[in-house]
Amino acid sequence: MSLSADYWSDKTGDRGGGGGVALAHQRRLIRGLLVWATLLTLGLATSITLHFIHRESPATSKQQDQEKFDQPQHKEIPLMEFSPNWKDSDMVEKLQWKTVREVFIKGQEQLLVNEFGQYFLYLQVTLASHEKANHTITLESKQRRVILKGLINGSKLSTVFMAKGISLASGDTLTVTCQPRAKIQISHTETYLGVIKINST
Structure with a gap:
């Protein structure tokens, strides 16, 4: 049993011969959304990485400052x-x-x-x-x-x-x-x- 052309046209939304154009338009939108989502993901990953790098730097400098404070300041050995x-x-x-x-x-x-x-x-x-x-x-x-x-x-x-x-x-x-x-x-x-x-x- 085969489907008629009218049935196929109704199911795919092709009522005036423009179904192919709509499908191509949807594909472009999906590709655009995928590219946009990829860019957002990369941006978010970069932002998180930079956040942790900047967050560790002050802690490291604080640790170094604390170590310098804890050590005797150029105490001469007698x-x-x-x-x-x-x-x-x-x-x-x-x-x-x-x-x-x-x-x-x-x-x-x-x-x-x-x-x-x-x-x-x-x-x-x-x-x-x-x-x-x-x-x-x-x-x-x-x-x-x-x-x-x-x-x-x-x-x-x-x-x-x-x-x-x-x-x-x-x-x-x-x-x-x-x-x-x-x-x-x-x-x-x-x-x-x-x-x-x-x-x-």
């Missing part, structure tokens, strides 16, 4: 460094030091502690390469006696490094000795003494 104050050719028993800057310890042969507190001391001594005997390096305090003591086995080693945290009183003195006396390297990377003040309790 550190003193001493370098050798003798010649490479000298046979040394008591080590003398040049003070880079005087803060809480001063002196050369005996280092005088100016402030009571907790200190971290570190010492490295390097003998000249031709020193073959065993040597004992000692860092002593007048009140506390031996603080650091290290042995350089001349046949195997030429350097000793020692470190210790200790409480020192105001007026105490520090002395570094080498037994037996020896030629000690004066390079700041080979022989040095450092003192860090931890607190003043």
Whole structure:
């Protein structure tokens, strides 16, 4: 059974031969709406993305500002460094030091502690390469006696490094000795003494 042309014309709205034009017009409208919906979706997605980006930036800067606030503002580490104050050719028993800057310890042969507190001391001594005997390096305090003591086995080693945290009183003195006396390297990377003040309790 087939449908008549009149029936088909009534169902599709083609009553004057203009049904094809109406259908084409509807298709154009649908395509336009699809393009418009796509553009709106892209615009909305871009807007949301920008919103979150702009929203994170102030939070990040606030976090950075807070971290800067929480951190100590350029607080100097209370550190003193001493370098050798003798010649490479000298046979040394008591080590003398040049003070880079005087803060809480001063002196050369005996280092005088100016402030009571907790200190971290570190010492490295390097003998000249031709020193073959065993040597004992000692860092002593007048009140506390031996603080650091290290042995350089001349046949195997030429350097000793020692470190210790200790409480020192105001007026105490520090002395570094080498037994037996020896030629000690004066390079700041080979022989040095450092003192860090931890607190003043």
